Every structure is written in structure tokens, then in C-alpha cells.
Amino acid sequence: MDTIGWLILVVIVVVVAAVAFVVIRRRRRGGGVIATKDKG
Amino acid sequence: MRLLMTASQIRGLPVVTVQGGEDVAEVRDVIYSPEAGRLVGVTLNKRGFLAGRSREVLPAEAIHAVGQHAVMVLDESSLAAPEDAPDDVAHPAMERNVLGDDVLTEGGASLGKVADLVLLVGSSGEVVGYQIDKAGGGRGYIPLPAQLSVSGVALVVPNITEEFVQDDLVGLGAAVDEFRARLGLP
Numbered sequence: 001m002d003t004i005g006w007l008i009l010v011v012i013v014v015v016v017a018a019v020a021f022v023v024i025r026r027r028r029r030g031g032g033v034i035a036t037k038d039k040g
Numbered sequence: 041m042r043l044l045m046t047a048s049q050i051r052g053l054p055v056v057t058v059q060g061g062e063d064v065a066e067v068r069d070v071i072y073s074p075e076a077g078r079l080v081g082v083t084l085n086k087r088g089f090l091a092g093r094s095r096e097v098l099p100a101e102a103i104h105a106v107g108q109h110a111v112m113v114l115d116e117s118s119l120a121a122p123e124d125a126p127d128d129v130a131h132p133a134m135e136r137n138v139l140g141d142d143v144l145t146e147g148g149a150s151l152g153k154v155a156d157l158v159l160l161v162g163s164s165g166e167v168v169g170y171q172i173d174k175a176g177g178g179r180g181y182i183p184l185p186a187q188l189s190v191s192g193v194a195l196v197v198p199n200i201t202e203e204f205v206q207d208d209l210v211g212l213g214a215a216v217d218e219f220r221a222r223l224g225l226p
Contacts, residue, residue, distance in 0.1 A: 028092040029085055031051040032137035033157045034071045035190045036080055036128040 043108065044209050046171060047072075047157040055084065055098065055119075056110045063087060064116050065094055071132050072157060072167050074190045079103075079165030081129035082111070084119065096121055097129045106161035135192045142194045143172050143182070145201060150175045151182070154195055158184075158212065169212050170195070174205070181206040183216040 047070040055065040065084040073080050082103075084094040102118040103111060113119070122130035143151040156171035158181065169183045182201055189196045204219045206212045 025089075029052070029066075029068070030093065031068050032070075032134070033047045033139050033154075034069050034132045034134065035136045035138050036071060036073045036075075037133060037136070 043160070043162050044168065044212075045106070045108070045159055045161050047159065049108070050082070050106060050111070050159070050161075053106075054087075054110050056112055057115045057118075058104055058112055059115045062116065064113075065096070065098075065119060067098075067111055068093060069132060069134075070157065070159075071129055072159075073128070074167075074184070077167045077184050079159060079167065081126065083129070083132060094119075097125045099125050099129050100165050103165070106159075106165065133192075136190070137192055138170075138190060138195065141190070141192065143170070144194050144196050145199045146196060147199045149199075149202070151197070151202065151205060152176075152180065155179065158209065168216055172205075179207075181209060181212040181215075183212065183219040 050070055051067050053067045054063045055067065056063050064087070066087060067082045068085045069083040071080045071082065072078065079100045081097060081099040083097050085091060086094045096119040098111070098113065098119055102113060102120065104114055104118075105112040138154045138157070141154040143154060145151065152172040152174040154170050155173045158168045158171055160166040160168050167184050169181050172180050172182060174180045182197065182205055200222060204215045206215050
């Protein structure tokens with residue numbers, strides 16, 4: 001694989017890692033607005 | 041000081057102790073009672089960049105103050121273990137997340153989708169109303185006693201709610217009083 005090929009591979013790996021990081025962080029931080037159930 | 045805040049502004053705020061100034065947790069979920077119209081408590085995340093959900097929760101009674109930049113508690117003992125906290129806070133019904141719920145009148149007309157919850161903080165944590173993404177586009181606000189029922193799917197409101205959709209938070213305060221009067225609520 002030539003230099004351009006390696007460069008593209010590195011860019012793809014970095015982008016995939018960044019997306020995975022953001023998704024994992026959002027899932028772990030979570031958060032919502034929860035309504036309690038009516039009691040009567 | 042009384043301050044109108046949305047639930048999304050409260051989510052992610054640090055929980056800080058008054059005695060010691062320690063940053064002990066971060067707000068994860070905001071739990072409210074649509075019946076009582078008040079904040080019931082919050083669930084927590086641990087501190088740290090990738091830290092997840094904390095086992096401990098924070099009931100509304102243990103909150104010293106909610107401000108623009110932090111939720112204040114007296115000390116670390118204010119955080120309650122699930123077995124010591126009210127059930128609604130310790131085991132919140134996650135399927136009853138109202139964000140994204142359709143707002144429907146009892147006549148079947150859609151007013152939009154729930155975008156947020158508006159609270160009056162600094163006092164009792166009174167819930168004032170909902171911020172909605174209007175069906176016709178743009179943001180709007182409806183007063184809280186509006187809903188007849190709430191689930192994780194839809195918020196059903198009386199037909200007259202359509203008259204009380206406000207474009208801003210300033211209008212919402214006045215609309216709540218007028219709306220309650222029209223419904224004969226105290």
C-alpha cells in the first residue's frame with residue numbers, strides 16, 4: 001500500500017474512533033425527563 | 041431567588057456540597073410529578089469524563105438549591121442510596137420519558153412534540169409547563185396543569201390548551217394563572 005493508502009486508512013480509523021467515543025459517552029451520560037406514575 | 045429553568049439546563053449540572061464545596065456528582069435524569077406539578081428528584085452520573093450512572097440518587101427534599109450553574113446539597117450524605125430514597129426516584133419509570141412525546145388535544149389535534157420541561161427553581165421546584173416544538177414549526181410553551189394524562193408516548197391536553205400556547209417564557213407565567221382560573225384549579 002502506498003502513502004495515500006495508509007493516509008486514508010489512518011483517517012478512517014480516526015473518524016470511526018471519534019464517532020464510537022461520542023456514541024459511548026452519550027450512552028453513558030444519558031439523561032431524560034421522567035414523569036412519575038399517577039397515584040390516583 | 042426564583043428562576044425559570046428548563047430540565048435540559050438542569051441535566052448535566054454538577055452537584056456541589058454547601059459544606060466543603062465538593063463536586064460529588066452530576067445530574068442525569070430529571071424526575072417530576074405531573075399530578076403534583078413539582079420536581080420529585082434527580083438521578084445522578086458519577087463524576088469523570090466517561091463515568092456512567094451513579095447508584096445514588098437525589099430526592100427533591102435533599103436539594104438545598106438549584107442554580108444556573110450547580111445543584112447544591114448540604115453535604116455528601118444528601119445523596120441517597122436507592123433503598124433509602126422514594127421509589128419514584130430510586131427506580132424511575134424510564135419508559136415514561138416525556139421528551140419527544142406527541143402533544144394531543146382531547147379532540148385529537150396535534151399541538152407538537154414535547155421538547156422540554158419548564159421549572160421554577162430556587163423554591164420548591166414547581167413545574168410550570170412544557171416547552172414544545174409546535175406542529176406548525178417553531179417553539180412554544182404550554183402551562184403544566186394542561187395535561188389530562190402523560191405517558192412515554194403522548195401528552196393529552198384539554199382542547200382549550202390551544203389558546204394558551206405561548207411563544208416565550210415570559211408569557212407562560214401569566215398563561216399559567218389564567219389557565220388555572222379557566223379550569224377552576226386553585
